[in-house]
Amino acid sequence: MAAKIDHIVFDIGKVLIHYDPNLPYARVIPDGKERRWFFENVCTHEWNLEQDRGRKWEDAEALLVEQYPEREEQIRAFRKYWHEMVPHAYDGSVAIMGGLIDKGRDVTMLTNFAADTFVQARQIFPFLNRPRGVTVSGEIGLIKPDVAIYEKHARDFGLTPEASIFIDDSQANVEGARAAGWQAVHFKDAETLRQDLIAHGIEV
Incomplete structure (x- = not known):
């Protein structure tokens, strides 16, 4: 017992x-294949988990922007449009x-x-x-x-x-x-x- x-x-x-990050990103990156690549390689689950562990968003964004400067706007969209991920x-x-x-x-x-x-x-x-x-x-x-x-x-x-x-x-x-x-x-x-x-x- x-x-x-x-x-x-x-x-x-x-x-x-x-919770679904695809909700705002369907607008930010309309192409489904590219969006999948973005979540698998740039704003990954592992990357986001570090913010859950206490890393500041500024540091998280800076890390990725340095690696993918051409995707800065898409990277910053994660925090900017976070409220749309929890509809x-x-x-x-x-x-x-x-x-x-x-x-x-x-x-x-x-x-x-x-x-x-x-x-x-x-x-x-x-x-x-x-x-x-x-x-x-x-x-x-x-x-x-x-x-x-x-x-x-x-x-x-x-x-x-x-x-x-x-x-x-x-x-x-x-x-x-x-x-x-x-x-x-x-x-x-x-x-x-x-x-x-x-x-x-x-x-x-």
């Missing part, structure tokens, strides 16, 4: 809000989170997010202010799935690992939480999440 869950921890991107919330999972908070459950968030874009996200999506608190990777220099970020979150918010459940769309991040002694579920959609929480004894 799994431990009783006292703490519910949500990831944000692709769990509570949609809407996932109403179903937001409703589940809100319902848990309304029932008095302890809800926090743990996210790989650049510090400044998270400030912007909170303005766009006020429900991000509802949980008890959040650990933002870009503010602390640690990113999921590093076990250290889960341990820090547990310490900072007084969570008992085995009584905590983590919800993330990335299987690697789910495994990171389990490695830290947490329970965890892989997010697919709101209905699956509802069933997963019920299976862990959480009234939704």
Whole structure:
């Protein structure tokens, strides 16, 4: 029998809000093949992840502009049009989170997010202010799935690992939480999440 869950921890991107860099870049680089090349070679996932780890956008942009000076405008478009990459919330999972908070459950968030874009996200999506608190990777220099970020979150918010459940769309991040002694579920959609929480004894 799994431990009783006292703490519910949500990831944000692709769990509570949609994220897709292609949205503004379909306009910035209309040719699909070129856009794919750009994301695979210039503004890569790995490059963006360093901003989640705390690197400043100015430094990130300068690094790429030096390598690809002819693409300066396209490189700077990533931060400039970031707000267009998060066009809407996932109403179903937001409703589940809100319902848990309304029932008095302890809800926090743990996210790989650049510090400044998270400030912007909170303005766009006020429900991000509802949980008890959040650990933002870009503010602390640690990113999921590093076990250290889960341990820090547990310490900072007084969570008992085995009584905590983590919800993330990335299987690697789910495994990171389990490695830290947490329970965890892989997010697919709101209905699956509802069933997963019920299976862990959480009234939704």
